[in-house]
Amino acid sequence: MAPRTAAIIGGGVIGGGWAARFLLMGWDVRVFDPDPEATRKIDEVLSNARRSLPGLTDQAMPEEGRLTFHKTMSDAVDGVVWIQESVPERLDLKSKVYATLQEHAPKAAIIGSSTSGFKPSELQNCVPNPAQIVVTHPFNPVYLLPLVELVTTDKNPTDVIERAKEIITGLGMFPLHVKKEIDAHIADRFLEAVWREALWLINDGIATTEEIDNAIRYGFGVRWAQMGLFETYRVAGGEAGMKHFIAQFGPCLEWPWTKLMDVPELTDELVNEIADQSDAQSGQYSIRELERIRDNNLVAMMRALKAQDWGAGALLNVSETKPDAGDTTQLITTVRRAVPLDWTDYNGHMNEARYLQAFGDATDRFMEIIGCDADYIASGGSYFTAETHIRHIDEVHAGTKIRVETQCLLGEGKKLHLFHRMFDGDRLLATGEHMLIHVSLETRKARAPSDAIAATLGAIAQAHAMLPVPDGAGAAVGKR
Template structure:
């Protein structure tokens, strides 16, 4: 049993609870706020709506969430304890003293602090080696980055164990090599924030205009390439040296007020708050969160397609989830040859919905295509085989839409081999949500040579595996709807 304890159930603590819970951990929460259960429940609603959409395989069964009246009760049996209390050093140190009186000695105690160094947090602790900084980004249940900051008091194997746990829930632990106030990412955010405050105060730009300059421009580039790689590309064929030679002199020009900050007067606060209300006050915070989550999922799914940046982290997490699933990876792992082969299990993401609020018809084809790919891997037509010059091309597809699929529903696909002989592969897919049949897909494929782009014989292993499945499935009752043509009455 994997147990995580969350101390402090605000926006960040609630996000941590969702990240662990939806990745199969039992989560225990301590927060004296009487509204904590409601607030975390609302965060969880958003997380359940968006996080499964990042994966192309189903997340593990959701863990159990419990709320506790004392820290001593909440930490029992926990292997991970995440502190997300307000940014007051004396409060955090007091919390650690109480936690370490009751927590398992081998539990990892991570702090969500955005500014304090781990050596400061360890100051009054009875077991300083147990405490590290694990600073996430909001929303914690979607954003992969965690700044993992340790000191010489933390054993290297403990730090690596923390990193592996974070990877296991789909996050990217960035090990900060030297502790520094505000770590790495928040120092960049602070620099941009200071410059933005001056621009608003001086009447150069409104809050909305500043946000547009980021999200319509460099924010998109940074999302997939970061800072230095973006500038390397900007240097053209001559690379980074050319870029620095061209723009280096600008560092001496008075382009920035980063070394100064405007005074936080009531007038400045009212000015910024008023502009912010005009910009997005027509939407509730929950509506803004859902829009943010849908946009983040869409961008990160695009990065998955190129196995780039945050998308590479998601693909690695999918690979871990696939390895832990009960779906067969090879012929040897098929437990019942006479049953349809499990070839897909995933949640419906937001970008698969259409204007009717249900799954777009084209996305059934994506789901069935993924199921075909898994069946191909099972019979031996995997990436290694395809690299030798052989693969299957789809020649014909017929999909029947029998019932609606909606956002977040977990669907299973099971596959029957109707025919597998020579160059031909004839498949039948069935898509279910629980016991409800949503759709069927009938697909005819031909094995081809990737060199000639013409039909060719597959390997003997693939022909034998296909034939074995076709023979076993021939004993099943006929699949209702197989062989139909478009428009045929039921």
């Protein structure tokens, strides 16, 4: 099937993000932007998108579409299916743009506006064919975040709305259909309320910008990321549910906690409406189930942040200590940890890839012990794994406290031969055997390690040679 074509009118931060999203999802993209730097800017956005967007899926991405830049809007919109307008937030400018678009674009093309400041009716009043125009307000970075606020009016026929939903969904995004237009739509109204309160906290000397950001990223921001506002509060209400939460915390709305004091009265009708909507949203789950879902999601997100050493994940890294090497003439404990929730698979036990991760962590710790640490690696030397053999001996489940003991079978010249054993108490769970080669990171070729590492490694290898040869060492797959 030939790729569909989208036109991007305005190639700034948001327009460039839209271009990347369409292009990487297989659409041909035609860009109009009078900025002489537009090509460079969009190429830079595309570079980031190509690096990050494919990481969201475990399947192959569509074949990337064709990107072209055009000197006129009329040329850019020739034959397109979708037009995304992302020009500056001036109604007079948008009015001129829409007049040109509707003169030259296909009558069936949908014109979506990235506007956060105008309602669709204000845009539609500028043109002879209002049915063609909808608001499709995204969030930055457009190529990663899925939300698109699709705001329509009664001037948009059903087929236009349904096609818009189908196209947005096909881009891997979520069309939140806002059926009743309002200034700033839905999401930005929340952001604006938080922003206003944050400005007051700074103005009144209560908090700094960093303290406010920490309050969000270490607390409710992580909760909101996976359950939103109302589902989070439903869980907070416990087994009694949303009505209990409102009864318990509703009176707080009358307290002077915030500068934003204009709140609706919590009438029985409003409480019942909220509770009914919450039941429809989450009533299929018990509170205990919602708590487990929440906990799974929080662990997964915070561990992802941990890998990036950022936000709440950075706190986890700071709190961790590495196992003490102890007596290196004996088996060395290189890993001591619990199996996290996101390490398990559809069989309910540890995913086979995580065995390799645990043994890889054990190898990394052994490398640090012999002196091949971050400073040494920065100087241009390291070990690369050449061969691995893992035996899965017993099941491992989430929460299991595992321990990896490491024996050095060979440590001379460029070669490092390790044998890891994973235990739960005295129960042997798995073994990992690894052959590594010392390399120059500059040439990417084998070379001898530093004298200091060679001496430390040699002493450990000599001592470990006196230990019993571990069962399974040197075994081939399927042979005992």
